[in-house]
């Protein structure tokens with residue numbers, strides 16, 4: 376058993392080296408496929424990031440009346456956080472609000488003057504609420520409009536409402552973009568699967584004569600299959616390693632352009648280095664399964680001797 | 681009847697039909713005793729190769745029984761075929777060597793498939809290489825050999841696990857006279873060791889020179905079977 380196993384691995388490597396050009400061709404196709412799949416992953420991540428960064432611009436800024444106390448606001452914040460539609464809340468105290476206000480209007484003398492004349496802070500506390508989805512803002516708004524809350528509120532800065540039309544369009548566009556990306560991905564993966572499948576089939580077809588000879592001198596199916604199965608494993612492994620190595624410089628080259636495009640601090644290189652293990656693992660396992668299926672299917676008809 | 685229980689190959693009323701409706705063998709009956717040297721002759725398309733393929737279970741009979749060394753292989757399972765083939769040596773007109781393995785590896789392969797340990801392989805391979813006279817060429821690949829040399833490698837491979845039967849389907853079909861005679865001499869030498877040899881051939885001179893048993897096929901039927909036969913057609 377063990378001796379067969381060792382022989383199978385030896386034959387697999389012999390096969391690989393003695394058909395080095397065919398091996399390289401097969402390997403290149405697999406690597407190219409994996410690079411394309413990886414690019415698809417990156418594009419998906421970037422699309423999501425673009426959608427998110429737009430979402431980040433949208434929030435609901437609730438300013439409370441100056442007489443509303445810190446405790447009252449904090450109480451509201453706590454119940455607000457219990458809503459599943461709410462993603463984050465940020466508390467802004469009176470003092471902070473004033474500072475921001477001053478900073479924002481620092482070039483406007485008139486406002487600066489009038490601020491100085493007031494002894495007391497005219498502003499109240501504020502809460503900045505981000506909902507999970509764009510569609511959730513109206514609901515969050517009704518929360519503030521409930522009895523006992525509405526009269527504590529000075530004003531809403533409903534930038535989601537200002538952008539309502541744009542946002543509606545955005546929501547639609549992002550939905551379409553996602554659907555399109557999914558459709559493209561499916562087509563793309565299908566093409567990749569077909570290409571790899573056929574590449575493996577051709578590689579095995581070139582061995583069809585040998586396979587029948589092996590069977591005629593008394594090799595069992597398992598013994599003939601063994602080296603090919605091991606080669607599948609080896610191809611998937613090497614191809615994944617090469618792909619990951621090639622992607623690193625590629626990602627570094629495109630990264631500056633992506634950074635320019637995203638004002639947010641999304642960084643593709645960071646994303647890549649943080650997720651390299653998962654990307655590698657998924658691609659390896661996916662490619663291995665594909666190779667194994669292709670190999671078994673392709674071998675099937677030649678083994679029947 | 682000359683037939684005794686002591687047989688190594690038995691064909692009992694064997695018919696072989698290829699789709700759609702070609703009868704390559706019709707009700708063929710044949711008994712071969714251990715140590716015999718039998719030539720199977722006949723014109724092209726009479727079913728000689730089919731007979732050889734039935735012995736190695738590359739084909740299965742449509743009707744009748746085939747018994748090899750007491751084992752009825754008429755309905756042999758796919759799983760058992762390797763075991764049968766490890767007991768029969770086969771050589772072909774086109775040699776059927778593994779192109780990407782050296783002479784040594786080609787011969788060793790036949791042993792590796794049946795799980796022979798390395799220690800035995802390194803002893804057996806040089807022995808059979810010596811029998812066929814290829815001592816200097818063990819490290820060559822098939823494409824670096826002449827036709828005659830390739831066929832000798834194939835014979836060495838067939839001999840490696842000491843088969844009881846050697847089936848040769850037109851082994852000299854691709855060779856010139858000198859190489860043909862050398863291969864036939866080798867087959868005789870192997871037969872001299874006690875191996876049963878079944879030789880399928882077209883070659884009149886070879887058959888007549890052998891003065892051994894000749895079975896003649898005609899349109900799938902055994903039409904003559906002579907102990908010291910001649911090529912008749």
Ligand SMILES: Nc1ncnc2c1ncn2[C@@H]1O[C@H](COP(=O)(O)OP(=O)(O)OP(=O)(O)O)[C@@H](O)[C@H]1O
Pocket residue numbers: 698699702703704722723724725726727728729730731
């Ligand atoms: N796989 C096959 N499928 C269909 N018909 C076949 C097949 N193999 C052989 N035949 C037919 O069976 C008949 C016998 O073929 P076979 O190869 O046994 O002849 P042969 O005596 O070996 O001929 P040759 O001397 O030319 O090698 C022929 O008519 C051939 O066309």
Ligand SMILES: [Mg+2]
Pocket residue numbers: 728729730850
């Ligand atoms: Mg023939």
